[in-house]
Amino acid sequence: MAATLRDVADRAQVSVRTVSNVVSGYEHVSEKMRQRVLRAIEELGYIPNPVARTLRTGKTGLLSLVVPEIDVPYFSQLAREVIDAAASLGFQVMIDQTGHDHERERQLLRGGGRRNLFDGMLFAPLATGDELRDVDPARSSPLILLGEHVFDHRFDHVAIDNVVAAHDATTHLLDCGRTRIAAIGAQPKEMYSTPLQRTEGFRKALDEHGLEPVTALQATAAHYGRADGYEATASLLRESPRPDAIFCYSDLLAMGAIRAVFDAGLRVPDDVAIIGIDDIEEGRYSRPSLSTVSLDTPFIARTAVSRLAARIEDPGLPAEEFVAPHTVIPRESTGGASRADSGGV
């Protein structure tokens, strides 16, 4: 059915070698030959078979992006930018979801049983060091870690400085005059690095203002979804005295938190100020609009993809760490700028 290199060669009365040269843009091909080949290609509607090419060259042109769930706004936005960045470098992107399943993460890290199907992997996991420990950078396919400052310096990673980001968010609440500041997002059992680092930044900011972190005001959240934020907040508001501000470890947690405050008959930011992390678009239109820490996801995506491309070219590259910029964006939920002033539209 589909034409092959050989079909084209026969039709153009040249060897497959010449056709291959033309197709792959090889320099030394006479103009006459090139034209002949090009016409045959046109006539046959020839399209190179990437699979055969891959078998020969070992490169698939495919990257794998692994996220917990693609429908979490932060990850879908990241995915969008990763796909675009990859496309600009000639790669296509496969997406896998771990669904918070450690075993699945471990499996995907091993190549998911399809080791040779992609040239490299972008891994945006919950992963503790545990899953990574078994992985040998020298033997596995090129890997870039996203969003986690793992304490494993054998791998490249691209992430924000979680400690500073959390510190900045908390400081913003303190600067708004709040003193009973709660946090949502510590993990109940797991020892993921992101929550740990955010908690560290949170405490550090309190400490700088001479405040002690109140244990009862530090709520855990199994996941980082709206439902988790809602539940955690509902429970925080039963404390007495109740918190006058909440730092949520994700914007989605914050969206749930805002609704919970409202459902409890209180107001944001008057009674409780709220800030998140991620800067998802939803927070620019919510009522009140959400103060947050904006992460430079385009930077993350571009850096990660180009580093991965580089590593695919040269697997011997030393592991490196890339820190993405972040900015605190005050909006209505902390009594800050109105939506119109927030750059939201």
Added chain:
Amino acid sequence: MAATLRDVADRAQVSVRTVSNVVSGYEHVSEKMRQRVLRAIEELGYIPNPVARTLRTGKTGLLSLVVPEIDVPYFSQLAREVIDAAASLGFQVMIDQTGHDHERERQLLRGGGRRNLFDGMLFAPLATGDELRDVDPARSSPLILLGEHVFDHRFDHVAIDNVVAAHDATTHLLDCGRTRIAAIGAQPKEMYSTPLQRTEGFRKALDEHGLEPVTALQATAAHYGRADGYEATASLLRESPRPDAIFCYSDLLAMGAIRAVFDAGLRVPDDVAIIGIDDIEEGRYSRPSLSTVSLDTPFIARTAVSRLAARIEDPGLPAEEFVAPHTVIPRESTGGASRADSGGV
């Protein structure tokens, strides 16, 4: 580096044929051979090369999902379910974005220059019939259309009944006692089928209640994002008399609409009732929570993937149309149930 079938064969002192049989679970292999082979596989850490397998069998185990933008909640939710459905059938999913670019759509329909890289394609496009007209179902790779009732019956498609869905949403507003009902989502220039059908359903519902559609109350939206909904609503509210209800062709439009009503100093639903379509999670936590038409995306994803799988097996299958169920979900934005009653949490 990586062990091949031949390496295993050498080590186990058998032919590659036997190893292949064991690996692919062929019936007629003596237990002794199987054990010998299995041990060699274990010792060498052998993993089959999917690319070579593909070259031979012609099947890659990859599906391509094409959406306008993966970070639109509706599409990311769909993607999530497609990926899961595909995984359960042994497929992995590549994602491509068209970014509202017709040329890009056309190109992807032609296989994106990588025709043989995936076994089939799920296409969730803006596509008019135009892009599809050039495509020959018999020659191109298996294709399922998502979300569009194209007037082209040469292809399978999975979609809701847009006319009825829009009719039901509008009827809900009418049942709430609203009489000046606006709509947002008609397309400025393009003739996509989805907006056309939703407009048809909208008018039909008005007509059934003896109302004439007011041209000035039918706002266009270039895309279906929050910003579009915000702008369109801001302009609708300048009409006089202003609308007392708005039917938005997507939930995202509705989120922008709610914020715009609020920014205009009015209230939802008291002054303006709002309903959307999609039932994204965001609308369950917003203030007010968003009345909407819930689409059965799990049904859409499962149906599309299994139909695609069937078509990959038998490309000769006749084109078929699958209609996904939808339900109107009244929430606060039309004065309906409170968040807690809405099944939102």
Added chain:
DNA sequence: TTGTATGCGTTATCAA
């Protein structure tokens, strides 16, 4: 500059 021939790692055909 172009042609010939080999191999990438599998599966499948044909014998044995």
Added chain:
DNA sequence: TTGATAACGCATACAA
């Protein structure tokens, strides 16, 4: 039941 071997479609070493 198992072995030898020919494809699958392409890129490239080697020759011409």
